[in-house]
Amino acid sequence: MAIVADYRNLSVIVPAFNEEGGVQQTLEALKKNLPNAEIILVDDCSTDNTPEMAKKVDGVHILRHRFNRGYGAALKSGMVSSNREHIAWFDADGEHRTEDLQAMFKLLEERSLGAIIGRRQVKGQQKVRFYGKLVLRLWARLLGLRLDRDLNCGLRVFHKEAILPYLNMLPDRFSASTTSTMIMLEKKYPIEFFDIRTNPRIGHSKVRLRHGFETILNIFRISMIFAPLRIYGTLGAVLVVIGFVYGLGMALTVDKGFPAFALVVLMAGFFLLAIGAIADQISRWQLSAAGSHSLDLRRTPLAEPDGKH
Template identity: 30%
Template sequence: MTAYKRILVFTACYNEKENVRDLIIGIKKNLPQCSILIVDDNSPDNTKEEIKELQKTNPNIHLIVREKKLGLDTAHKLGYEYALSNNFDYFITMDADLSHDPKDLINIVKYLDFSPFVIGSRYINGGKNLMKRSRLILSKYGNLLIKKLSRINCSEFTTSYRGFDIKKLKNFNLSDVKVKGYSFFMGTLFEINKKGFLIKEIPITFKDRTKGNSKIPRIEILRTIKNLIILSVKKNFTK
């Protein structure tokens, strides 16, 4: 692993008080040299106090508290800007609910040494999705549909466990991704593909959260289908 790279691991939090400590411990265990950035949207469960406690013994944890719930897409864009302006090499994103295993960080970093963009994938050989059955079906066939319509050679579009080599992704910025809400994660792959960068999938095992509640509104499924159609039409017919 390249010891000289400056790595920022990013997560967005909304009511993750029960998860954030284990997440930070897991990140530090696997990537002791990294910095961590957390964007908390003033979670009513006071997630920020838990983070401030951890900051006392760890100088590499950075916390941005926004005044209210402003969405996951804008939190990720803010994280990317932070990584750019603080001269990080690698920007790695993950959820705070322990669905993403911090052990996979090592593999993400390993592949970032060769690929500008790496995504943790549940749908390639070696990957697993341990979601409940109804959600699994939706996720599996949803991702398949995105692959078919987008004609992007990738089997995973929706999970947020990703690594960006900021220095290599020269003309790319997360702020270029215009689709909002949870479609933003799919939109990021369209943008990476449009700019001509390769997408490297590495297998991950995804677990449903065991603590706290999901924040994904059901309406997002319909929005994703709408955005998928718009993005695919733009990609395939306006060349």
């Protein structure tokens, strides 16, 4: 007898804003292919027929924001009301395939991972988006993070303990996906990227250029929360080295002692290092409170060493 996979351990959160074209089909596919999963549609105060279309599918929990709050806010509302151990994010526009979600969930459970993040193919992507994503990756790299190809794919699955303690760090808008990737990496949770295929979206895209700028700002914000010493420390060390080398060079070659300018640069470097050390203490203190529920996850025997991220 064939064993039918059971998804009673999983909540699927579907954020939707004006997705009357794709929402019914998306929910039907989830109901059919993920039996017993809890499916939560968060309608972000759509102005079209999204709620009516969603109601046509039985057994879906529908939450509705009273005003439009954004993609990240919708995901947070859904996650807070989820009752299962694992949480998936799944777009309402028909773009994601349930086969991919099934495979990702299986892997997450089998390997006790903190998260699995979808990785879309670069081929066929709009040029603008391709370069936008490149800028995001370079920016993250500059801040000391080696990120994989796709930071902000909307299809991902988490162990609840890996994401719930950080809900207040997730922004309300589109950068919630990039931010959640960074949180997983900064917390050194065992995670994997998983190659997925996507269908063309049904209906209009909601992504705008300003969302890219918001994301750049949020990458910086998260780095400051998790690893302030990396930013202040690098900048401080660079200034100290410049000040010292320049000052010493001038003192030895031009016979007028250590120049004042070099001293100022040196001092600025030391100040930045000191600020970094204090910020680091504050950050550790804050994060130990936020992440204390997640410690078990880090000790799971199947957890991968995270050196490869």
